[in-house]
Amino acid sequence: MPQRPIRNIIIVGGGTAGWLSACLLASHCKTEQGRGGTVTLIESPSIPTIGVGEGTWPTMRQSLKRIGLTETDFLRATTAGLKQGSRFIGWADGSADDHYDHPFSPPLDAHGFDPFALWCAMGAEQRPAFADFHHVQARLCAAGFGPKTPLQADYEGHLNYGYHLDAGAFASLLCQHGTTNLGIRHLRDDVLDVGLDEDGAIGHLICQQSGRVDGDFFVDCTGFSARLIGTALGVPFRDCNHILFADRAIAVQKPHATADAPLSCQTHATAQKAGWIWDIALKERRGLGHVYASDFLSDDEAQKILLEHAGMKEAEATPRLLKIKSGYRQSLWQKNCVAIGLSAGFFEPLEASALMLAELSAQALCALLPLDHGDLAIASRRYNQRFAHFWPAILKFLKLHYILSRRTEPFWLANRDAQSWPDDLAELLALWRDQPPLPDHLGAENEVFSYLSYRYVLYGMGFAAPRNPPRGQGAPARWQQMLDGLMGRMESTLPRHRDLINHVHRHGFQAI
Numbered sequence: 001m002p003q004r005p006i007r008n009i010i011i012v013g014g015g016t017a018g019w020l021s022a023c024l025l026a027s028h029c030k031t032e033q034g035r036g037g038t039v040t041l042i043e044s045p046s047i048p049t050i051g052v053g054e055g056t057w058p059t060m061r062q063s064l065k066r067i068g069l070t071e072t073d074f075l076r077a078t079t080a081g082l083k084q085g086s087r088f089i090g091w092a093d094g095s096a097d098d099h100y101d102h103p104f105s106p107p108l109d110a111h112g113f114d115p116f117a118l119w120c121a122m123g124a125e126q127r128p129a130f131a132d133f134h135h136v137q138a139r140l141c142a143a144g145f146g147p148k149t150p151l152q153a154d155y156e157g158h159l160n161y162g163y164h165l166d167a168g169a170f171a172s173l174l175c176q177h178g179t180t181n182l183g184i185r186h187l188r189d190d191v192l193d194v195g196l197d198e199d200g201a202i203g204h205l206i207c208q209q210s211g212r213v214d215g216d217f218f219v220d221c222t223g224f225s226a227r228l229i230g231t232a233l234g235v236p237f238r239d240c241n242h243i244l245f246a247d248r249a250i251a252v253q254k255p256h257a258t259a260d261a262p263l264s265c266q267t268h269a270t271a272q273k274a275g276w277i278w279d280i281a282l283k284e285r286r287g288l289g290h291v292y293a294s295d296f297l298s299d300d301e302a303q304k305i306l307l308e309h310a311g312m313k314e315a316e317a318t319p320r321l322l323k324i325k326s327g328y329r330q331s332l333w334q335k336n337c338v339a340i341g342l343s344a345g346f347f348e349p350l351e352a353s354a355l356m357l358a359e360l361s362a363q364a365l366c367a368l369l370p371l372d373h374g375d376l377a378i379a380s381r382r383y384n385q386r387f388a389h390f391w392p393a394i395l396k397f398l399k400l401h402y403i404l405s406r407r408t409e410p411f412w413l414a415n416r417d418a419q420s421w422p423d424d425l426a427e428l429l430a431l432w433r434d435q436p437p438l439p440d441h442l443g444a445e446n447e448v449f450s451y452l453s454y455r456y457v458l459y460g461m462g463f464a465a466p467r468n469p470p471r472g473q474g475a476p477a478r479w480q481q482m483l484d485g486l487m488g489r490m491e492s493t494l495p496r497h498r499d500l501i502n503h504v505h506r507h508g509f510q511a512i
């Protein structure tokens with residue numbers, strides 16, 4: 001029999017991280033293998049959510065399925081588009097045709113071909129773009145195709161995909177679904193104080209309207225304020241601004257010119273003199289944002305660059321300036337509290353990894369949360385061990401995008417100063433001069449960015465092919481023919497992204 005059971009889970013914060021965690025925990029509690037218990041979410045009526053965070057990973061499909069939302073309901077409510085990866089423009093040297101792709105689908109290898117070996121064997125001048133020689137997804141995106149047909153089941157596709165969504169609408173949908181279907185108790189209240197037990201764990205919260213709220217376990221989803229993990233429990237923040245220099249973002253929204261405007265299926269990340277601009281497409285509008293380092297660029301100039309890029313006049317835009325802090329908590333599970341979302345940490349959204357990490361965190365919490373306080377130390381140790389890999393792994397992968405650049409503005413030169421590189425990045429680059437990124441080079445970190453993602457970025461940015469490449473059979477021309485054949489079949493199967501989204505809004509995912 002548990003001595004001090006953990007039944008009553010309290011989540012503080014009603015942004016995307018809070019509602020995603022609440023829905024995943026509540027649906028886990030309800031399953032047969034689940035642990036039982038109740039989930040309460042407390043959300044301030046006066047502190048706004050961050051309201052950005054619009055690109056997801058393919059992992060989101062599993063999360064939505066797990067909590068029992070249909071893909072049609074999700075796409076309609078969040079006016080989402082589908083995302084098949086990212087296109088990086090101007091990162092290598094800023095020249096007119098400088099771009100590369102990082103699609104969500106891993107490189108193909110079929111019929112005994114090893115395309116990487118064939119790609120390496122070609123002379124540097126003859127090599128096609130790395131992504132184009134390893135998959136057709138980037139070419140399909142460029143041609144405007146979606147990753148699935150309307151006849152495919154929810155969350156299934158011919159190609160791997162995530163979403164571009166409206167963050168506010170997503171949180172509202174999760175709130176409505178979680179409270180109606182998953183039994184989540186919702187309190188709109190401000191947490192004013194946090195009461196600690198004699199052992200330093202959280203015992204209760206003091207809320208403005210509800211007074212004292214007791215709980216057994218607490219999830220901090222209070223965003224950058226980190227009200228529980230930071231203020232109450234005093235877990236230090238590991239600042240990473242000396243590695244990732246961006247500390248500001250300005251975001252704007254731009255409606256599509258017409259209701260039938262083509263919808264891009266990739267995030268476009270365009271390098272700028274002191275940062276980069278994201279551009280994503282939802283059903284009704286584009287979301288754009290300039291991520292930059294204030295040491296190298298003023299807010300006014302950053303806004304001017306963004307509006308010019310978006311083709312918007314100042315009068316028609318409502319820019320939002322956001323201050324961002326790169327870094328993460330030294331411990332993510334402390335006593336009876338886990339931090340998920342921005343309270344746990346944040347890195348600039350170059351690979352849109354924040355929501356993925358929130359999903360992963362909530363799932364790990366479901367798997368580890370014990371029935372009794374007595375077992376918290378074991379669970380927290382395992383959780384912290386696991387996530388201690390992920391944050392530095394993401395940091396390293398993001399920094400890689402900057403250090404391979406040949407751009408010459410001061411921001412980019414500062415990024416190339418090895419003093420600002422995370423620990424083993426220089427070592428890995430040395431390794432990759434001889435051999436390509438391999439699973440053994442990354443170990444547990446592979447769980448977030450695999451060696452294949454490293455290859456997409458490394459060779460997309462123009463890093464030299466390895467001196468000791470794998471040997472492969474077959475002729476590059478034959479492989480190219482196979483890719484072209486696949487491309488043709490996909491083109492005749494897949495709908496345009498815009499048509500797919502319009503279809504879902506009219507008919508849902510079902511036979512026409």
Ligand SMILES: Cc1cc2nc3c(=O)[nH]c(=O)nc-3n(C[C@H](O)[C@H](O)[C@H](O)COP(=O)(O)OP(=O)(O)OC[C@H]3O[C@@H](n4cnc5c(N)ncnc54)[C@H](O)[C@@H]3O)c2cc1C
Nearest residue numbers: 013014015017044050053055191222223341342349354355
């Ligand atoms: C510029 C930018 C771009 C981004 N782009 C992406 C992206 O493309 N993809 C991606 O995955 N992520 C992205 N992110 C990250 C993403 O926005 C967040 O991870 C996500 O929105 C989750 O935020 P959150 O729920 O942790 O915090 P918030 O949205 O800030 O929510 C905090 C919640 O806590 C509540 N709260 C705070 N204090 C109290 C209190 N005392 N009492 C009660 N309630 C309280 C607030 O009311 C609010 O409901 C981006 C972030 C930024 C800054």
